[in-house]
Amino acid sequence: MKIAIDIDSTLHHYWDVLSDAARQRFGIELPYEEQYDWGITRLKEEQLKCVIDATHCEPAILAGRPYPGAVEAVNRWAESGHFVHITSHRSRDCQAATERWLSQIGLRYDELYCSYDKITRCEEIGIDLLIDDSPHNIIAALERGITVATITHPWNQDVVEEEEGVIAAADWPTLARELEAAVAPLRRTRRTGQAA
Numbered sequence: 677m678k679i680a681i682d683i684d685s686t687l688h689h690y691w692d693v694l695s696d697a698a699r700q701r702f703g704i705e706l707p708y709e710e711q712y713d714w715g716i717t718r719l720k721e722e723q724l725k726c727v728i729d730a731t732h733c734e735p736a737i738l739a740g741r742p743y744p745g746a747v748e749a750v751n752r753w754a755e756s757g758h759f760v761h762i763t764s765h766r767s768r769d770c771q772a773a774t775e776r777w778l779s780q781i782g783l784r785y786d787e788l789y790c791s792y793d794k795i796t797r798c799e800e801i802g803i804d805l806l807i808d809d810s811p812h813n814i815i816a817a818l819e820r821g822i823t824v825a826t827i828t829h830p831w832n833q834d835v836v837e838e839e840e841g842v843i844a845a846a847d848w849p850t851l852a853r854e855l856e857a858a859v860a861p862l863r864r865t866r867r868t869g870q871a872a
């Protein structure tokens with residue numbers, strides 16, 4: 677099957693990178709536990725853009741530490757023959773640094789797509805499963821018949837509770853187990869060790 681996987685707040689804990697940049701540049705705190713919706717209202721639009729750009733410079737990208745169990749789960753699916761499309765809401769200018777980070781963390785994937793329109797691309801290439809924390813992307817993917825999973829965060833609690841069929845877990849080992857139980861092609865057969 678074809679699996680699309682977001683990077684920020686999905687493969688690594690991006691919030692600390694973002695909140696550190698907001699504090700350093702503007703002296704504004706962005707407490708994770710208070711971020712109940714997708715809008716970041718403590719920053720003006722141009723401040724938010726500046727902060728996000730800072731988090732996507734090469735040193736910041738390369739400093740990302742993957743969530744425990746994330747690389748192992750994705751590599752297991754890649755080894756089983758699933759197509760892995762890494763998709764990130766960031767400029768095309770970040771492509772090379774992001775490729776270096778993926779190589780550095782040892783993640784196996786088929787394609788990296790840095791853009792501001794993930795869901796159109798997912799639809800174009802026939803993605804079956806999207807793993808993404810953004811409530812907008814979760815809803816847009818569900819509307820297109822794509823199975824959706826996410827690491828839970830304060831900003832996606834509502835959509836996880838309200839939308840039917842979102843597979844969600846607090847950490848990667850649990851998410852991978854739940855996906856492998858719920859999405860038949862991700863399940864390995866005991867006999868062969870191959871994807872079913």
Ligand SMILES: [Mg+2]
Pocket residue numbers: 682683684685686808809810
């Ligand atoms: Mg994300």
